[in-house]
Amino acid sequence: MSTQPSPTMRFILIGILVLMAGVTGMMTFNWYRSLYGGKPYGDAFTLVDQKGAPITQAAFRGQPSVVFFGFTHCPEVCPTTLFELAGWLKTLGDDGKNLHAYFVSVDPERDTPEVMNTYVSNFSDRITGITGDPDKVHAMAKSFGIYWKKVDTGDGDYTMDHTASVLLLDGKGEFAGTIAYGEGAETAIAKLKRLAAKG
Template structure:
């Protein structure tokens, strides 16, 4: 087995471990009488303040999204399958929500700021839906957000001298106070994903 293949196996194993930990956390925080669209109690350990740059070059912080829940995904524009698939699914969820889609914020955060400039992010993300805010920034800004949101991201060298990124594949659900309340797993059934989004909207309406 080559060193590169071994590195990739180790990296994916790390992703699996993080996913299991997150899954266990969600399970034990969920109350017994909630259905498949349930969200967990807000967790302060995941999330927090951030400052990044939008696809139009404007500064965006956690306060920019205040007042509405946020659906957030971390990825990169050179991603071969997970990111375009997730963005396409997000586009479909928004269409299914209809007018209620406007009650949520949407953000795609780069884990590869070296290549994902604001212009690159804008062209890539807005090809799916212009309601999704493309976010990038300096390496320091991005690293700080990844740490605060407990997002796994690892640069992996390729045989041709280029690189790709291994990263967390779940969609993060944050409430109107930017508190973590759950995830939508990669490849999760559309019915379950929509139930979670509707619950996120309903919970916000109930608390206002």
């Protein structure tokens, strides 16, 4: 007797998994919204951009923002996300001209403004790198609900585990959703288009 699930059962199981993923995403969105709905997301901060100029939470006000936390030594998630983000912004064209995009380092010890400038410039001039004093960077990341952890690689070096989702903020700096790592381009672009349309 075969122990393999029938095609119908396989279809049902896949449907349940897709439904669970959707419910989890909605629960996460509602949790963020319950915490930050109606008020600016994250605490006040003073850091520096990739040119070494001061940057504060005011950068996330006045226009919709796309914010991603990562690090320049990241082997896969960060370059993939930044490459995709650059492509999404290009695809949107004028529909996304009011979107501001930011890449915040969770590894400021290595990610100096100069390093960030070189790295981010490889992807798009639409994305601004943010770094600064480690304590201030980590406080800012924590206030945005970002997970990060330094992981020893055993060879005298280290890598960083971190949240892989892209945060979406509206023009008031309020939480407006996320784009998950690996989310389809069509869905991601639709989210960014809606965000841009809200102004």
